[in-house]
Amino acid sequence: MQRKTWIIIAIIVGLAQVSIPLYMIWNKEQTIRKGNSFLFEIAPIDPTHPLKGKYIILNYPVLNVISKSEINLNKPVYAILEKKENQEYNIISLSNVAPSRTSDFVKVEVNNWIFERNQEDSLQYNINFPFTEFYMEESKAPKAEEIYRSLNQDTTQTAYAVVSIYKGDAVVTDVVINGKSIVELSK
Amino acid sequence: MSILKDLQELVEKNVISEDTAADIHAYYQIENSSKSQRLLTIFSVIGAGLISLGIILLIAHNWDNFSRTVKTIFSISPVIIGQGLCVYSYFRKKSWTEASSLFLGLAIGACITLIAQIYHIPDNENKFFFTWTVLTLPLVLLLRSRIVSLLCLILAGTFSLAPDYNNEGFPIFFYWIFYGSIVWFYLSGVSKDSKSFFNRSFIWVLALAPLVSLNQFTERNTEILFVNYFLVFNLYFILSEHSIVIQKIPNTAALKIIGLIGMNFIFILLSFNRPWEVLQKNDGIFFHQEIFILVILFLSTFIYYYKNENKLHSLSLYNFLKIPFIIFFFSGYFSDMGYFLMNVLTLLVSIYTIQQGLKHESLRITNIGLLTLGALILCRFFDNEYSFVARGIVFIIVGVGFLLTNFFILKKRNSNAA
Secondary structure (H helix, E strand, O other): OOHHHHHHHHHHHHHHHHHHHHHHHHHHHHHHHHOEEEEEEOEEEOOEEOOOEEEEEEEOOOEEEEEOOOOOOOOOEEEEEEEOOOOOEEEEEEEOOOOOOOOOEEEEEEEEEEEEOOOOOEEEEEEEOOOOEEEOOOOHHHHHHHHHHHHHOOOOOOEEEEEEEEOEEEEEEEEEEOOEEHHHHOO | OHHHHHHHHHHHOOOOOHHHHHHHHHHHHHHHHHHHHHHHHHHHHHHHHHHHHHHHHHHHOOOOOOOHHHHHHHHHHHHHHHHHHHHHHHHOOHHHHHHHHHHHHHHHHHHHHHHHHHOOOOOOHHHHHHHHHHHHHHHHHHHOOHHHHHHHHHHHHHHHOOOOOOOOOOOOOHHHHHHHHHHHHHHHHHOOOOOOHHHHHHHHHHHHHHHHHHOOOOOOOHHHHHHHHHHHHHHHHHHHOOHHHHHHOOOHHHHHHHHHHHHHHHHHHHOOOHHHHHHHHOOOOOOOHHHHHHHHHHHHHHHHHOOOOOOOOOOOHHHHOHHHHHHHHHHOOOOOHHHHHHHHHHHHHHHHHHHHHHHOOOHHHHHHHHHHHHHHHHHHHHHOOOOHHHHHHHHHHHHHHHHHHHHHHHHHHHHHHO
């Protein structure tokens, strides 16, 4: 390979190696800065990832959404959200098309659907949110889980994932137990 | 080195001339320096690998005290440092190439994982390994890094094992592009240094790697994998006998051994009743990915007839085995005859292999034949309910057969040598 060609290819490869991670960062920053923050009720447990370290799994309660129109499961499915007063959310509808009038929608996974007999011509979809992991400092993750478990015995206590949502993308920015950040609680 | 110590004595006793002694001395000096160069490369690669893994572990700790900005700068910096080292090694210090490119290859993976950690992005192996392979593969071609070619083969293999279930990621078809690029890299460099350890041993890795991934390329008729695997092994065997391949690749014996053992292994698997039962329950709808691969593999085995000057060789029957194999296999969809015929074929092939091994005094080939025959007999004994005495006698006969044949070949070899 000629030196000039080598340099040109090397520059392209080098730029790609840097720009793909930078794009990932930019994309997520956009979601955090421009997105709306929602609270999602959770039940965390802590496992380990060999490369990314300790994290807590965010389990969400079973979520069934009734939809009048049929959803194509082979295409991306979006849940369109509406903010309630306490920062929690309502799912207004499911759609295969990303809506243009709002940025408060997130891509979801559909597990299965059932025909809803009570309501005419409607289908009930069981969905999962894709944001299921919250990474923490090695020493804090088990502590955080312990705190959550001890609180969990009391049913009045609540745990939420704070999630920024912007045009289909989502970033978990914090996990809050009784209004306090889990990072602060596990210090 | 002992020979260098003896040179003086050999010259004094007029065994060799002073000129020859000087030549020998010069030869070993070059040999030593290239050896120490090689050692330096090996240790620098191990060092770079350990440092990169150390960085990954440090990152995995997840430093809560740092802000998101600091963490993102941390995530990108190993890539930029690696790139700097690669450019420096390419223009200034060639001996650093392997170590610096391995560092960069691992840094790319670490960078993507760290970003996933900072933004709590859940695992998606398909996208992760695809991106990592795509960004690392150019290093193999740009810097001609052998260790990164191995890394890419592992990454591409892992990518093929992480299929895209939701149709949102990348199709595993890309595996063949990655694999093809690495094969091309190997072939383009093999003629320059055909005796090197890398070129002699990497052919094993190249031959074994697709075997891990091949079973991912099925949609419906997974039983057809038996034929696909058989054809891959057949292709390896045929390549090992091809004159152009023999001229170009230093270690074709690897292909031959994998091919022979693989084909015989498939024969043994198909000598059981179980796969044939599954076959008959199949709906027999054939227009799928696995059939496409089957056709391509089948056609590629005909490369044997393309510019091959090496027509006379041992075990030539193996070249044609694919025809009865495919006929017998597909007859299994319609009748019980396939099972029976495949057992007969296995028996004949194992006897043929032993006979060829004895004829060419090859312990390797004879033992492959003996192992197949032994396995076939022993497996049939587990299929049926024979008494312990009968089984015991057969085990002893097969064992004695092994010993006698090996003894016979070794004796014949020794008498020929004498």
